[in-house]
Amino acid sequence: MAYTIGIDVGTFETKGVLVDHAGTVIAQAARGHQMLVPQPGWAEHRPEEDWWGDFVFVSQQLLAQSDIDPRDINAVACSAIGPCMLPVDKEGNPLMNGVLYGVDGRAEKQVQALTDRIGEETIIARCGNALTSQSVGPKILWLKQECPEIYAKTAHILTSTSFLVQHLTGEVVIDHYTAANFSPLYDVTTQAWVSDLADDIIPLEKLPRLLWSGEIAGEITAEAAEATGLAAGTPVTAGTIDAAAEAFSVGVDGPGDMMMMYGSTIFIILRAASPVSDPAIWYAPWLFEGEHASMAGLATSGTLTHWFRDHIARDLQVEDAFSALAQEAMASPPGANGLLLLPYFSGERTPIHDINAKGAFFGLNLTHTRGDMYRALIEGIAYGTRHVTDTFADLGQRPKRLLAVGGGTQNRLWLQATSDICGLDQVVCEKTTGASYGDAFLAALAIGVVKRADISAWNPVSETIEAAGDPIYEKHYVLFRRLYEQTKDIAAELSG
Structure with a gap:
């Protein structure tokens, strides 16, 4: 062998x-x-x-x-x-x-x-x-x-x-x-x-x-x-x-294929049929000559869940913290009982490109629980993700197929909330190992022992997360966008 x-x-x-x-x-x-x-x-x-x-x-x-x-x-x-x-x-x-x-x-x-x-x-x-x-x-x-x-x-x-x-x-x-x-x-x-x-x-x-x-x-x-x-x-x-390696690991290879990477940040890559230039997103030649990609990324995603675990859930055992927090969040309804989160804890990249943007929980009252806060955190990341996917759609780049990958795919609440809020089904492949698996395939491709189409056999589809939607998400997404616009001047002043 x-x-x-x-x-x-x-x-x-x-x-x-x-x-x-x-x-x-x-x-x-x-x-x-x-x-x-x-x-x-x-x-x-x-x-x-x-x-x-x-x-x-x-x-x-x-x-x-x-x-x-x-x-x-x-x-x-x-x-x-x-x-x-x-x-x-x-x-x-x-x-x-x-x-x-x-x-x-x-x-x-x-x-x-x-x-x-x-x-x-x-x-x-x-x-x-x-x-x-x-x-x-x-x-x-x-x-x-x-x-x-x-x-x-x-x-x-x-x-x-x-x-x-x-x-x-x-x-x-x-x-x-x-x-x-x-x-x-x-x-x-x-x-x-x-x-x-x-x-x-x-x-x-x-x-x-x-x-x-x-x-x-x-x-x-x-x-x-x-x-x-x-x-x-x-x-x-x-x-x-x-x-890019992560996208290739799940078969993002043809025009219209989009990767949603759930990692320390949300990162999105769309294989585009031609160059798409707009200040809201990024463009690069794809991994192979003559091909194109459009990209976007949030600044904090998985990093934010780690921050929450380390500072708001110190009483939980580290190895069990995320599953315990997910259970608490599932007890909170969609919309997190009226709680919104701006996920801009490290500023924000696409599509607002605002290094001075700030994170915030908004709407807190004395009835809110840690489960509400964690659900609001997950939903806030998903609202930020929808802002990106809406931007792609506005540029005529709505994906034909959305493939999810990364460690965050183990978080079912996060996956489902993203599909529901963005209105997009997500395909999850058998192996969510990520970039290292894509690297191994690219190494095999470079020496000619596989063809590009072989990635579908290396990593077949496991399941599809279907978008269910919820009216509260539509309402809260509008409020999410307004909350940033109405606080960005304050955030900039705080940056000093």
Whole structure:
């Protein structure tokens, strides 16, 4: 037999799978880590410990559990949270913690300055996306302006996946899907790095070499083999962002397919028939040349359920907390007895792109219970999700098929509330392993042992969550939208 390995570094956990070429999972491993918040609005990881250290641990565990000869591993693919910003020196050593994706809003001033200078219309036309907290270009400019000593030592700017691939192969590469988040340094029309929009951010030679996700970036070096237990010479793909690998893991492959990823954030990917450019959402070339994707994401989702557990449900045993909270929430009716939640605990990404947005429980009275609060939290995330799916529909991009994936699919209340509030049925596949499983398939695809259509056999449909709807949800969704609009000025002032 022959095998592939997929490893994904998420916001709070790294997961890996070892599979055979029929998609059977032979071994799984995971390791947790923390998201660092050194000050409000910032979000970081430690690259050596949280990215590479986790990768090494998980790869070793997969080999130990499976007892498979590393030489029988035909290819490795990885994915990670993204887009991140990490400066490294000429030896590839990190010069600071990795700056995370859109949940990190430190470059707000640079976003505004670049937008004012270049013009939003020009940025969208050339880059496919307005500049937001998700954009890497402004964060590199922040580095230059706020940390000039680090900037001066920077040999390359990497993202999380690039850092892993460099450690494995010595190659400095990035896939096009990830690179599209480096606005205003990536032109979606030419699919190349460009400096003419902002030549003062960083020299282009300090950015990684562009590849497609299905291409081989290099082979595992002797040094990486010693660390991971994998065989030197094993092919490694260019990799991609975790959400893209997760979408592929459940068969998001044809135009009209949409993934709803239930993780630390809600992330949505729609395979589009052609480029869709609008400041409310994001665009990127898909994993393969000539294909397109539209994306959206909330800033806090699963992260918010963890916050609630850790601060509002400390009396519950950690391992049982979410099931206990779900039971309490099920005792509360749809609408949570008149309680609304704004889920903007880390600002918000799409579609409002407001780093100053604030979280809030609204409508509390002395009759409300913790179950009401948790139900309102779940519903608030679902209202935020509907705001996104409505935005897609307004752009003529209502999905033909919606596929749910991620750890949050184990939360039946969350799944059903999302279908009911968004008015969309959701398909759940047999394996909800997520990005690491998609990585393993992409590794097999890169070396030609599977075809793209084979993912439906690797991961068949398990069930469909049908949208039931409820009049109270329609009423509360309108109030949810009004609540944000009527409090955003106060939220901005609180941000100071």
